[in-house]
Amino acid sequence: MKTITFHFDFISPFAYLAFEKLPETLAGLSYHVRYKPVLLGPLLRHHGLLGPAEVAPKREWTLRHVLWLGHAHEIPIDMPATHPFNPLPYLRLALSTSAGGETNRFVTETIFRDIWQGGGEPGDPARLAALKARLHPVREADGDEVKAQLRANTDEAIAAGMFGTPTLEVDGQHFWGFDSLPVLRDYLDGDPWFGEDAWKEAAKRPGLTARGKP
Numbered sequence: 001m002k003t004i005t006f007h008f009d010f011i012s013p014f015a016y017l018a019f020e021k022l023p024e025t026l027a028g029l030s031y032h033v034r035y036k037p038v039l040l041g042p043l044l045r046h047h048g049l050l051g052p053a054e055v056a057p058k059r060e061w062t063l064r065h066v067l068w069l070g071h072a073h074e075i076p077i078d079m080p081a082t083h084p085f086n087p088l089p090y091l092r093l094a095l096s097t098s099a100g101g102e103t104n105r106f107v108t109e110t111i112f113r114d115i116w117q118g119g120g121e122p123g124d125p126a127r128l129a130a131l132k133a134r135l136h137p138v139r140e141a142d143g144d145e146v147k148a149q150l151r152a153n154t155d156e157a158i159a160a161g162m163f164g165t166p167t168l169e170v171d172g173q174h175f176w177g178f179d180s181l182p183v184l185r186d187y188l189d190g191d192p193w194f195g196e197d198a199w200k201e202a203a204k205r206p207g208l209t210a211r212g213k214p
Contacts (some may be wrong), residue, residue, distance in 0.1 A: 001028040002188060005169040007157055008108070009040035010094075011087040013066040013077065014178040015166040016116040016122065019108065020075045025181045029188055035108045036101060037091045039152045040165050047163045053084045069178065078119040083120035088150075095146045096137035101153050107135055157177070 006022065008015040022033065044051055063079055070077030090111050094103045107151040114131055115122055132141070139146055157167070161174065168175040168184055173186040187194050 001032060002170055003034060004184075005033045005036055007036050007038050007153075007162060007165055007167040007169065008089040009038055009087055009165045010039055010115055011084055011097050012110055012165045013062075013079075013116065016077065016112045017066065017069055017073070017075055018166040018168075018178045018181060019112055021073060021178070021181055024187045026188070027183050033105070033187070035103045035105065036096050036153055036157075037150065038101060038157045038162075038165060039087070039091060039150060042154050043158055043163055043165070046158050047164065051084065056198055078117055080115055081119060083122075087122075089123060089141070091150055092141040092146050093132060093135065093137065095149050095153075096139040096141040096143075097135050099138065101149050107141040110134060 005028075006017065006019070010016075026033075040051070043049075053059045063083070067077060067079065069075070094107055094111055095101065097103060097107045112132065114120070114127065120127060160169070162176075164176055166177065168180070170184070170188070174189065175187070177180075193199060
């Protein structure tokens with residue numbers, strides 16, 4: 001049985017889509033999924049990246065693209081009333097439902113769907129209170145312990161070389177993004193291609209590090 005770690009931030013529509021699609025992707029396999037919340041912003045900053053919402057034309061395309069992906073894959077999705085939004089209350093609430101750094105599928109699903117279905121306003125106090133009542137936290141979401149756990153999860157992801165969410169980790173291999181799910185499935189099915197040079201040596205070549213001037 002394979003153990004797959006699903007690293008996610010609730011702010012990412014691609015993480016939501018991947019979460020919903022994952023059971024279908026893994027159908028027929030023996031596996032265990034660990035759900036691990038991380039904060040996307042520090043991953044991006046560590047690698048000098050901007051989020052899609054920080055580039056106006058890219059934001060416009062991304063929001064349309066994720067809605068099409070939901071339509072094409074029959075995954076219910078509505079854009080929240082505001083995006084981007086502050087994901088910290090959701091990430092901390094998720095972690096407050098367990099004693100460690102992971103969440104279960106029910107908690108992860110409940111929060112993802114609250115944000116990405118129905119088009120509501122993320123962070124609305126009444127909605128957050130209703131979520132808390134449904135999820136029965138065992139720790140204080142705004143407590144130091146939960147905050148430290150989220151930082152630790154994020155720091156571990158950075159140290160492992162992750163640069164975005166969702167990132168699915170198995171056997172030390174990383175599969176990034178919603179569109180990596182078919183790649184993950186081929187890997188788990190034992191496609192021998194992953195043992196060949198095309199996969200192993202792909203990044204072992206020189207590249208320009210400075211942008212040329214026109």
